[in-house]
Amino acid sequence: MTETKIPRATAKRLPLYYRYLNILHDGGKDRVSSNELAEAIHVDSATIRRDFSYFGTLGKRGYGYDVDDLIEFFKNILHQDRLTNVALIGVGNLGHALLNFNFHQDSNIRISAAFDTNPKNINTIQGGVPIYPMDQIVAQLKEQQISVVILTVPSNVAQEVANQVAQAGVNGILNFTSIRLNVPAGIRVHNVDLTNELQTLIYFIDHYDKKSDEDE
Amino acid sequence: MTETKIPRATAKRLPLYYRYLNILHDGGKDRVSSNELAEAIHVDSATIRRDFSYFGTLGKRGYGYDVDDLIEFFKNILHQDRLTNVALIGVGNLGHALLNFNFHQDSNIRISAAFDTNPKNINTIQGGVPIYPMDQIVAQLKEQQISVVILTVPSNVAQEVANQVAQAGVNGILNFTSIRLNVPAGIRVHNVDLTNELQTLIYFIDHYDKKSDEDE
DNA sequence: CTTAAAATTTAAATATCTTTTACATTATAT
């Protein structure tokens, strides 16, 4: 709630900026222009400058942007200056893969707890993450002060589990199920629907101009 | 290229409509109003009506929409009237999970070929999908006439693999790597960036109104 | 059968959000 409200479209590009700035930093670059960035991430340079300008004056006219300055700025904005623990619910096929997915490699996020119904999983550690039974969701989330949850349960129990998660006082759900969840006001849900992604891609392929090569 | 160009925002909602219509059908419903649909999928009823109207007259005034009619219509539009084979490249952690992900459950899409560098994977079958060595990408994609590829390789080889895929004449790439690919005109890339998704969710949680509960 | 009421689509207008354009301004380097 610090700075004035930024357009959603801009907000969704912030992680992208942040990652590429880090890549530039690792490559030893200490300054960058909006045009260079534009080329790397396929976002128009004017859009980038417009985006940045919402946060004030981040660059220098005639010079460009100082890579380290930008990184520091976005690190703070994106909460990457401190570790964020998230939980994963549903250690099935996809859940298991996400437990082993190294979010921590290019972000300061890690999964610190997982939950499942399968007795074979419960009380084991997978991908370095302890797996608890489902009936401990509320207790563990509260104890570990986790406010974001990745939901990879079967669709038919998704709503039910979402209800429990809501009780635990969670603020955000990354929903991989194909169900559109009903949650109380105050909880944000972002949906990642793999089947939809493929269908949309296929639709765009034969209904939109071939010359376009970008998503969204 | 059949009907006049539809807004991108609308196109991205089509798979969602399609899935919910099928759920309604399976539940024995044979008619539905835009308001009922709106409630289920969390899209404003006016937006739904507007979306549908791009395709002509799909509903009946004073009555609503015939579920089966709509399903038939969208099935065709979304190419769900015939099987679409896609390939997956990179049978690592995430790739393996996607091989076992049942796309075919609620779509007419299936992964029919996979590719990997690991000798332990090559020539095995995982999730019912045969795994070939990387040097067969062009040959197999052409032979199987596959035009859509799921890319789950490590980021450092993503661009290189994308180049091969382009050579094979593919039209679309669902890119799970954190790299923004450079591809020739004619190929669509849709990005699914899991780390970005989490970071964006976290950003929205503490910078946007708590009352909002929807994504995008 | 008729008619009135209720429900629903649809076109058009309006509002909101996003991207692009265009250029004044400023820093750097020669």
Next chain:
DNA sequence: ATATAATGTAAAAGATATTTAAATTTTAAG
């Protein structure tokens, strides 16, 4: 000093979403 390069931002254009206002159709009552 001067030319060059690059930002920042206002304003225009474009895209999307929402609202308004009919027009149409179904349903049900008389």
